[in-house]
Amino acid sequence: xxxxxxxxxxxxxxxxxxxxxxxxxxxxxxxxxxxxxxxxxxxxxxxxxxxxxxxxxxxxxxxxxxxxxxxxxxxxxxxxxxxxxxxxxxxxxxxxxxxxxxxxxxxxxxxxxxxxxxxxxxxxxxxxxxxxxxxxxxxxxxxxxxxxxxxxxxxxxxxxxxxxxxxxxxxxxxxxxxxxxxxxxxxxxxxxxxxxxxxxxxxxxxxxxxxxxxxxxxxxxxxxxxxxxxxxxxxxxxxxxxxxxxxxxxxxxxxxxxxxxxxxxxxxxxxxxxxxxxxxxxxxxxxxxxxxxxxxxx
Amino acid sequence: xxxxxxxxxxxxxxxxxxxxxxxxxxxxxxxxxxxxxxxxxxxxxxxxxxxxxxxxxxxxxxxxxxxxxxxxxxxxxxxxxxxxxxxxxxxxxxxxxxxxxxxxxxxxxxxxxxxxxxxxxxxxxxxxxxxxxxxxxxxxxxxxxxxxxxxxxxxxxxxxxxxxxxxxxxxxxxxxxxxxxxxxxxxxxxxxxxxxxxxxxxxxxxxxxxxxxxxxxxxxxxxxxxxxxxxxxxxxxxxxxxxxxxxxxxxxxxxxxxxxxxxxx
Ligand SMILES: Nc1ncnc2c1ncn2[C@@H]1O[C@H](COP(=O)(O)OP(=O)(O)O)[C@@H](O)[C@H]1O
Ligand SMILES: [Mg+2]
Numbered sequence: 190x191x192x193x194x195x196x197x198x199x200x201x202x203x204x205x206x207x208x209x210x211x212x213x214x215x216x217x218x219x220x221x222x223x224x225x226x227x228x229x230x231x232x233x234x235x236x237x238x239x240x241x242x243x244x245x246x247x248x249x250x251x252x253x254x255x256x257x258x259x260x261x262x263x264x265x266x267x268x269x270x271x272x273x274x275x276x277x278x279x280x281x282x283x284x285x286x287x288x289x290x291x292x293x294x295x296x297x298x299x300x301x302x303x304x305x306x307x308x309x310x311x312x313x314x315x316x317x318x319x320x321x322x323x324x325x326x327x328x329x330x331x332x333x334x335x336x337x338x339x340x341x342x343x344x345x346x347x348x349x350x351x352x353x354x355x356x357x358x359x360x361x362x363x364x365x366x367x368x369x370x371x372x373x374x375x376x377x378x379x380x381x382x383x384x385x386x387x388x389x390x391x392x393x394x395x396x397x398x399x400x401x402x403x404x405x406x407x408x409x410x411x412x413x414x415x416x417x418x419x420x421x422x423x424x425x426x427x428x429x430x431x432x433x434x435x436x437x438x439x440x441x442x443x444x445x446x447x448x449x450x451x452x453x454x455x456x457x458x459x460x461x462x463x464x465x466x467x468x469x470x471x472x473x474x475x476x477x478x479x480x481x482x483x484x485x486x487x
Numbered sequence: 488x489x490x491x492x493x494x495x496x497x498x499x500x501x502x503x504x505x506x507x508x509x510x511x512x513x514x515x516x517x518x519x520x521x522x523x524x525x526x527x528x529x530x531x532x533x534x535x536x537x538x539x540x541x542x543x544x545x546x547x548x549x550x551x552x553x554x555x556x557x558x559x560x561x562x563x564x565x566x567x568x569x570x571x572x573x574x575x576x577x578x579x580x581x582x583x584x585x586x587x588x589x590x591x592x593x594x595x596x597x598x599x600x601x602x603x604x605x606x607x608x609x610x611x612x613x614x615x616x617x618x619x620x621x622x623x624x625x626x627x628x629x630x631x632x633x634x635x636x637x638x639x640x641x642x643x644x645x646x647x648x649x650x651x652x653x654x655x656x657x658x659x660x661x662x663x664x665x666x667x668x669x670x671x672x673x674x675x676x677x678x679x680x681x682x683x684x685x686x687x688x689x690x691x692x693x694x695x696x697x698x699x700x701x702x703x704x705x706x707x708x709x710x711x712x713x714x715x716x717x718x719x720x721x722x723x724x725x726x727x728x729x730x731x732x733x734x735x736x737x738x739x740x741x742x743x744x745x746x747x748x749x750x751x752x
Contacts, residue, residue, distance in 0.1 A: 269598040275591035293600035
């Protein structure tokens, strides 16, 4: 069964595009990364799934429940972290969780204790005194506190320092082990690559690809710069099929590689290497490299 | 205080509600205190202003500063009292639904398994409670002040007047509440309702002076609250009913429009 299933889901804000004809399927028990640059339509999709805004066309099912009819029942089993999180500043963290718990979710207070320890989060202080990162932690705690079957998290790691991002990944592992589903959005490929099973890529309101992280990695073009002591002949790299391109500049060669790195590394090791740098693949690179063909065709 | 949207919202406004109550109570109490002084000077003032209609305007159509009912009505019930209540009422009404959107807490609130109509009803109940508490503070002020300074007011008519004022300010608060729920815009909600209440007030105030405005007097809610001095004549059940209608209509429209609309971020 699918934890999230949308059919032709479409939303415009007046003339402005939100999302267009979205067919999205998120399998139960999966961590699904919803990846796209700013303005792509991630928040729009998520707010449609939360019944905060209504679609112009199409429909969505969450946990098997039709959002048109059973939105309330669905929300009972969803933990949601809003993209632009804002909390009741007059309350303390504990009071906030208490209040939200009184609005129909059954809170597991032992879990709250575990989470506040995991995130090193002080729930006794008024929220208005907290830093952005600490507010984000409270946002995460409230999303997880009732052990929801589905977590819908809009850019969850924004504002978290690296240590807390790690704690967050740990939490995702735990949720996954329990067979629960996570749908999280991000504009950072490196982040979803670490935590997700499957990635959906949204661009300009359209879902352009859904891939497992494994196969996506295979398709990424990696850029590797190698500085040799003395420039090797270009022919030395002939026959390695996953080298897409080589740009030699004196003794510095830039390799563009798709998929496996190993064959290329073995070959360059035959020469004396001074320096090697690899560039992180940005989301833009994916669009530039991998989807440019499709875009042009479209 | 965090058991429901109702109690949480009441908690949010509790401090301001307390100070408003204290202020209104004090104002009313001191109005009673100054009555003997004003009453003696007022006769002279009344003789000074020969034009009856102008006098009516100053005294809220009662033309009377001298009797306790006349004094209290013109001093408080005809203008400052309802206007203060309306300011509070519009202030809260406009904020009730749209405020959560302005402060961006609406997403968090509505992500809970709770219906939108529940939120409307809880918030509307706070509007009712706020207006009720302020009306109660006023009533207590008159009761105590009137008792201490020996002002004779019919207690039933005092309650009726307070009820009328409660319904009047509830109406304008409900109007703000409705716009707030419908459009999610706090500024728009308060400006529309303020504008309408000001027009309503002047329609009534000038209606008694300017003949050409006379036919439109009945479009003003103030007319039903204060058409004749309710401290003298009480509040007819017909007027009370008319004053209740806007609140009911606004609540129904708020329920209907909020149900499906997009929540702003
Ligand atoms: N309330 C709104 N009114 C008008 N346009 C909006 C509104 N919300 C979002 N948009 C537009 O919809 C598009 C998608 O936005 P959003 O879903 O927030 O993207 P993301 O979360 O991926 O950054 C953007 O072009 C944005 O400007
Ligand atoms: Mg977003």
